[in-house]
Amino acid sequence: MASDQIISTLRTLRAYALAQGADIHIEWKAEDSHLVRYANSAVSLNTNERLTILKITAYGDHKCASANLIVGENDLQTMKATIDKAIGMLAFASPLSYQPTIPSIGKTTVFEETYDPEVEFLPNEEIVAFVNEAVEGLETDDILLSGNFSSGVAVNASISTETPEVVFTRKSDIGITLVLASEKRKWEVNAEQFVSHKRDLDARALHDRLAWFVDQYTAKPEGRLPEGPYRVVLGPAATAEYLSFLGRVGYSAGAMKRGFSMFKEDDIGKKVLSDHFTLVEDPSMLATFPSPVDAYGRERGRRAIFDKGVLTGFIWNQQSADEFGGTATGHDVPNLSLVLQGGDADAARIQDFASLPRDGDILYVPYLHYANIVNPTEGLVTGVSRFGALYLKKDGSIMLPYNVRFTERLDKLFGEKLVWLSRELVPYGTSSTYFGRTPYAALVPALACFDGVNVEISNESF
Amino acid sequence: MTVDWKSQIKRLVDRGAEYADVRYYPKQEEDFMFMWNGNFLAFNRSEESGFGVRVLVDGAWGFAASSDMTSPGETFDRAFANAAAAAARIKRPVRLADKEVLSGRFESPCGEDPFEVPLADKVAMLRDIDSFIRQPGVIQRRVKLSTVRKTIEYYDSEGAEIEKHIVDIFPSMQVAAFDDTGMMQSRKYLPPRLAPTRGWETMDLEHWRLQADRIVSEMRQLVEAPKCPEGRMSVILMPDMMYLQVHETIGHALELDRILGYELSFAGGSFVRLNDFGTLRYGSPKLNARADATLINSPGSFGFDDEGVAAQNRMLIDKGILVGAITSRQMVVEANERGGREIFEGSGGACRACAFYRTPIERMTNINIDPGQDGSLEDIIRQTERGVVLSGEKSWSIGSNREQFHFSTDIGWLVEDGERRGIVKDCAYSGMTLDFYRSLTAVGDETTWKVQYVDNCGKGAPGQIMQLGHGVPVCRFDNVKVGE
Ligand SMILES: [Zn+2]
Numbered sequence: 012m013a014s015d016q017i018i019s020t021l022r023t024l025r026a027y028a029l030a031q032g033a034d035i036h037i038e039w040k041a042e043d044s045h046l047v048r049y050a051n052s053a054v055s056l057n058t059n060e061r062l063t064i065l066k067i068t069a070y071g072d073h074k075c076a077s078a079n080l081i082v083g084e085n086d087l088q089t090m091k092a093t094i095d096k097a098i099g100m101l102a103f104a105s106p107l108s109y110q111p112t113i114p115s116i117g118k119t120t121v122f123e124e125t126y127d128p129e130v131e132f133l134p135n136e137e138i139v140a141f142v143n144e145a146v147e148g149l150e151t152d153d154i155l156l157s158g159n160f161s162s163g164v165a166v167n168a169s170i171s172t173e174t175p176e177v178v179f180t181r182k183s184d185i186g187i188t189l190v191l192a193s194e195k196r197k198w199e200v201n202a203e204q205f206v207s208h209k210r211d212l213d214a215r216a217l218h219d220r221l222a223w224f225v226d227q228y229t230a231k232p233e234g235r236l237p238e239g240p241y242r243v244v245l246g247p248a249a250t251a252e253y254l255s256f257l258g259r260v261g262y263s264a265g266a267m268k269r270g271f272s273m274f275k276e277d278d279i280g281k282k283v284l285s286d287h288f289t290l291v292e293d294p295s296m297l298a299t300f301p302s303p304v305d306a307y308g309r310e311r312g313r314r315a316i317f318d319k320g321v322l323t324g325f326i327w328n329q330q331s332a333d334e335f336g337g338t339a340t341g342h343d344v345p346n347l348s349l350v351l352q353g354g355d356a357d358a359a360r361i362q363d364f365a366s367l368p369r370d371g372d373i374l375y376v377p378y379l380h381y382a383n384i385v386n387p388t389e390g391l392v393t394g395v396s397r398f399g400a401l402y403l404k405k406d407g408s409i410m411l412p413y414n415v416r417f418t419e420r421l422d423k424l425f426g427e428k429l430v431w432l433s434r435e436l437v438p439y440g441t442s443s444t445y446f447g448r449t450p451y452a453a454l455v456p457a458l459a460c461f462d463g464v465n466v467e468i469s470n471e472s473f
Numbered sequence: 474m475t476v477d478w479k480s481q482i483k484r485l486v487d488r489g490a491e492y493a494d495v496r497y498y499p500k501q502e503e504d505f506m507f508m509w510n511g512n513f514l515a516f517n518r519s520e521e522s523g524f525g526v527r528v529l530v531d532g533a534w535g536f537a538a539s540s541d542m543t544s545p546g547e548t549f550d551r552a553f554a555n556a557a558a559a560a561a562r563i564k565r566p567v568r569l570a571d572k573e574v575l576s577g578r579f580e581s582p583c584g585e586d587p588f589e590v591p592l593a594d595k596v597a598m599l600r601d602i603d604s605f606i607r608q609p610g611v612i613q614r615r616v617k618l619s620t621v622r623k624t625i626e627y628y629d630s631e632g633a634e635i636e637k638h639i640v641d642i643f644p645s646m647q648v649a650a651f652d653d654t655g656m657m658q659s660r661k662y663l664p665p666r667l668a669p670t671r672g673w674e675t676m677d678l679e680h681w682r683l684q685a686d687r688i689v690s691e692m693r694q695l696v697e698a699p700k701c702p703e704g705r706m707s708v709i710l711m712p713d714m715m716y717l718q719v720h721e722t723i724g725h726a727l728e729l730d731r732i733l734g735y736e737l738s739f740a741g742g743s744f745v746r747l748n749d750f751g752t753l754r755y756g757s758p759k760l761n762a763r764a765d766a767t768l769i770n771s772p773g774s775f776g777f778d779d780e781g782v783a784a785q786n787r788m789l790i791d792k793g794i795l796v797g798a799i800t801s802r803q804m805v806v807e808a809n810e811r812g813g814r815e816i817f818e819g820s821g822g823a824c825r826a827c828a829f830y831r832t833p834i835e836r837m838t839n840i841n842i843d844p845g846q847d848g849s850l851e852d853i854i855r856q857t858e859r860g861v862v863l864s865g866e867k868s869w870s871i872g873s874n875r876e877q878f879h880f881s882t883d884i885g886w887l888v889e890d891g892e893r894r895g896i897v898k899d900c901a902y903s904g905m906t907l908d909f910y911r912s913l914t915a916v917g918d919e920t921t922w923k924v925q926y927v928d929n930c931g932k933g934a935p936g937q938i939m940q941l942g943h944g945v946p947v948c949r950f951d952n953v954k955v956g957e
Contacts, residue, residue: 046935050735057555058536060830060935062523063546080730081830083541093520098516103592105600107512135558143562157737159934190738199737269509270649270657271611334512379875380741383899385881386734388656390956393870393879397741414872416879416903418957445936457588468877468903 012041012166014121015282018177020087021170027091028172036114036171038066038306041084042123043131047138049189052155052397053369057135063119064447065090069097070113070298076100109333115173116308117324120332122180125300125450130183131164133209138162145189145202145217149225153196158189161442167345169306178304182404184450186442189226190398193219193228196472198411199400200224200399201378202249204442205299205452223362224399226256233411235470236374236402242430243417243464244403246361250455251439253345253379253392254290254351255420262316262324263407265331273390273422274322283422284320285429292326292342299348300450308342347450359457373460374412375401390421395468413470427461432456444469476524476542478628479956481549485528486630490553492529494571494629496779498522499828501623502588506595506820508603508616516596523829524548530556532566553661557674565810568612569802570820572782576634576673578621579776580751582640582769583640583672586618586658601678605685606648610693613649613659615686618642618671619928621940626781631690632707641772641940645683645926648692650702658898660883664713665923666770666942693883694896701885703956707860707914708902709853709949714882715842715867716925716943722756723762724840724933726875727789727797729804731835732748733811740932741873744906745795747812753795756910759845762790766822766838771924771942773839780833793911807891827937833934841923841944845916847937850947853915855891860887861955862893863900879903901954909950917947 021037041063043283048056063084065257068077079098082089084275143212146156161184168179185206192199206212245253259266268271274283294301304310307329315323324340326347332339358364361375382394394415402410419428435455440452478495485493500522507515526549534536535556539548587595595618602616620642627635649659662684663741668675680850694820710718731743768776777783780802789797798808798817801824805817826833847853854862865883874879886893887901924944931938 047559048738048934050737051564054533054559054561055735056536056832057532057559058538058832058935059551059555060538062538062540075516077515077517079517079519081540083543085541085543086597096518100516100592103596104516105508105596108510109512135555135560139558139562155734157734166743180657189739191743192734192737194734197742199742205671226782235637258811270651327630330514381870383868383870385868385870385879386656386899388651393868393876395870395872399875405510409528414630416870416872416877418879423920432788443935445931445938460925468879470872470876470904 014179014181015159017166017168017339018179021168021177023087024090024094025170027176030093031098034070034113035094035097035372036068037169039166039168040064040447041166042163044443044448045133047160049156049158052087052150064235067094067097069101070111071101074101074104075111076104096343100424104137106136111333112329113173114169114171114307116171116176116178116270117174118415119176119370120178120304120307122303125183125297126164126181127183129209130162133162141212141214144214146191146221147218149221153224154191155194156189156191156427161164161446163442165448169326176308176402178306178308180302182300182359182450184300184442189217190219191225197229197396198457200228207297207311215376218433220362227401227409228298228411230410231409233473236412236415236466236470238466238469240463240465242371243461244373244375245461247437247439247461248378249376250351250459252382252394253421253424253453254349254453256382256384256392258347260384260390261421262322262326263339264325265325267325268331268335271387275389277324279324280447281322282320283322284425285316285431286319287354287432288317288320288425289315290317291352292347293350294348296348296350296454298454299452301348302344303339306340306343311341315426317424345449349453350436351455352454353434353436353456356431356433357457358433359435364458365401365409369403369405372405372418373403375403376427389419413473415466415470416465416468417438417464421466424461428461430460430462433458476545481545482628482630485553487551490528490530490630490794492630493526494627495524495526496826496829497626499526499624499626501828502691504595504600504620505620510614511603514604515621521828525826525829525832526552526557527832528552529567531560533559533560534567534834545882565807566898567803568806570805572802572820574632575777575781575783581639581641583668584670584674585672586622587638587642587673590621598676601755602646602685604683605682606646606689608689610650610875611650615647617645619690627779627781627802629781635777635781637776639775642675643926644676648689649665650692650696652898658692659694662688663669663713663925665925669770670917671770691896693897695884697797697895700899701861701900703957705952706955707857707949707951708953709857709860709862709888709947710954711862711947712862712921712925714866714925715945715948717869718880719840719842719945720927721869721871722878723789726838726906727799728835729798729800729808732798733807739934742872744876745815745930747808749795751796752817754793754911755773755790755795755907756793757913758792759913759916760790760793760910761843763788763843764797764821764823764838765840765841766946768924768942769924770925771839773837773941778822778824780820780824782820785822787821799837800837804835825939825940831935831937836932836939837930837941839942839944842946842948844919844922846918847915847919849920850917853917853947853949854888854893856915857891857949859889860888861897861900862888862928875906877905901957902953904953908954912951912953913948914951915949921947
């Protein structure tokens with residue numbers, strides 16, 4: 012559906028709500044997703060999902076209630092019935108301790124800079140050809156391809172009864188994860204890419220990385236690392252994973268006010284992390300699939316959350332601001348546009364970094380599997396290495412370590428343990444979550460080095 | 474609008490499809506209410522309707538789904554085209570295990586449909602529970618209630634016609650406070666199944682009042698408690714922790730699609746290999762695990778799976794030896810071929826999708842541990858030299874092949890010389906899966922056995938969240954690494 016059609020539908024629904032005398036906010040979320048999934052060197056699944064989701068929130072005196080609906084995109088009658096439902100629920104809503112703010116959008120904004128129609132209509136044949144190129148010559152009877160080629164479009168649009176103005180974004184994205192795994196030995200290596208436009212796809216880069224890793228994993232000796240502290244270099248996936256936990260328990264005002272934060276209000280202005288650590292939220296960075304205006308119509312700009320390790324403030328969404336008396340900071344968006352600024356290390360690709368001279372042993376961990384917060388107030392996070400860890404020895408040789416578990420405090424990791432960051436930034440993200448297509452990427456240094464990271468469990472095989 | 478699903482399926486078969494099925498959800502509803510410190514952060518009703526089509530063409534799967542009912546034929550065609558395109562890159566044509574073609578209806582047992590309960594009564598129930606935990610010393614209070622009702626119609630090209638009507642209810646409450654170091658200490662309650670049914674009648678306010686007093690009392694003691702000591706010792710897992718241990722390191726590890734490498738690009742694989750079935754010592758002889766989709770009051774029971782296969786009760790681990798897996802029609806055929814022997818006999822009926830817009834995959838049913846002969850919790854404690862009783866999952870992280878794990882729990886009780894000592898906080902334990910189950914030295918009797926629900930099991934790409942259950946007793950494991 013074109014943006015003007017969706018905007019027109021939203022205005023029709025708004026008029027209907029106004030006629031009922033209701034105060035409501037309408038959010039429209041649509042996705043057209045295509046996923047080609049690989050397993051055992053074959054396409055194991057090829058899916059399309061076309062969904063339109065409507066969320067109606069009704070507001071009253073210290074009350075709100077919401078109704079969601081997955082619906083046909085032209086089914087106005089059912090959409091109106093959902094508005095009635097939300098209004099009907101409001102009568103039963105329990106009083107809140109605060110007055111929830113209804114969005115008041117001052118200006119209509121249509122943002123489609125990260126939309127590429129070529130992604131929306133990417134044919135099956137091109138996808139299969141692209142993946143074939145990315146893994147050409149690398150599969151064997153034992154080394155099998157797994158992965159996902161996820162492409163699609165996500166539309167987010169919203170309007171409220173306060174004004175007829177609409178915030179509209181349309182984003183296309185392609186998220187590629189390719190895994191080559193040995194069926195017999197059980198090792199796995201991967202290569203990933205996240206782009207908004209088809210022109211940015213690079214099968215060659217995926218192939219180079221996979222080929223290099225397959226070489227390492229077929230030629231180098233394997234073994235179990237002793238437990239204990241290591242100098243560790245993380246790839247973008249692992250760094251982005253740690254950053255996502257920092258977002259949950261580090262600088263969210265709501266989490267802080269609810270007691271689920273490692274930092275407190277009086278940490279603002281204090282140096283709580285390393286000098287090397289500057290994390291900005293920057294909606295001008297298109298690689299992050301940004302939203303230039305938030306759901307409340309607030310224009311968004313670049314802002315440092317940590318500046319050379321100093322916490323500049325918390326991020327307040329509207330609900331937390333309403334409940335705890337803060338000021339919303341313009342972050343009611345499907346995803347933040349996080350950029351962890353690079354440092355002065357030149358190495359970008361692990362292929363190059365592994366061949367540089369080094370003054371000590373280094374454990375390279377590209378990816379953390381199933382990481383989780385052990386203790387939010389401590390910022391304690393645990394996770395296991397996956398997809399191609401390497402042990403780069405001081406003498407220049409490389410060993411293949413079995414996967415290891417770290418349990419680290421984020422303030423220590425991004426504080427005293429952070430040694431260096433590479434200059435080059437790469438986007439790392441996802442196409443979708445359990446709750447639908449939401450393209451997202453953080454820009455993170457290609458490599459990040461930490462000292463004294465403790466291996467607490469070391470596997471005995473791949 | 475009514476769609477003639479069977480003629481759409483026939484149309485695809487006439488075009489050359491080897492198999493096709495459709496799941497039509499006339500309506501799936503969820504009421505979700507979430508109170509935090511007395512405020513409803515979520516007061517939401519959601520509804521979805523649509524259909525998903527799965528087609529096998531030249532040995533390859535295609536799937537398409539739509540919430541738009543105006544031109545269903547397009548979605549059927551898209552599924553067919555996806556399958557035809559996928560067929561260009563397959564190595565082993567998909568074949569489905571034979572099944573008994575069934576027509577039938579399943580209705581989950583429900584005394585009082587939660588969607589017929591007035592909204593005002595549901596709100597009042599949550600406010601009452603919140604008032605039970607609003608006690609001195611409690612800093613954070615959370616009360617959650619999710620109720621689900623769905624109707625699913627299923628048709629396939631083999632002639633199956635099935636209708637399912639499922640109602641479930643998932644309540645919980647949690648309290649938290651800070652200790653003297655500023656760390657949060659919390660206690661929660663997710664009730665085990667308290668009745669033979671799955672509806673509103675299972676919500677007994679008096680029961681919640683008693684449990685509220687218990688968790689608040691335990692939380693107050695936690696705030697004052699010392700840290701759990703580190704080192705190797707016995708851990709005695711209460712059912713509200715044992716269920717997650719089983720979920721993560723037996724349930725997921727034994728999903729046959731994971732074992733065969735179908736989840737390698739994200740969720741992960743399994744340390745289990747095909748030649749392990751029938752011989753691998755997974756645990757001590759005290760370990761008996763089963764996939765039981767006939768446990769009627771649990772969300773892991775659904776009558777027929779999303780391939781039209783009837784619910785079953787099958788052993789997974791028999792006296793410690795691995796004997797079964799969680800299976801679908803496609804995977805059992807492939808496993809038997811790749812294993813070079815008849816490892817599995819027919820589908821285990823565990824192929825489910827979380828919504829009309831997702832494709833069915835291997836999902837846990839009710840993955841249960843049989844009760845043992847080692848008496849009550851107190852009996853087990855009496856036989857324990859040094860250990861800790863652990864309750865309430867707080868965090869979980871598992872290796873990609875489910876070969877190792879790290880869990881932390883809300884609370885622990887130290888055990889020394891057969892006696893329960895004081896409460897300890899910040900408990901965590903970790904280990905290697907096989908070593909851990911082989912160290913199972915005590916399994917509680919039927920009085921300790923509880924059915925716990927899981928309403929948020931994530932798997933698959935695109936991602937799917939599934940509901941299921943675990944019936945588990947109190948269990949003791951020896952020589953486990955305890956500490957941060
Ligand atoms: Zn799970």
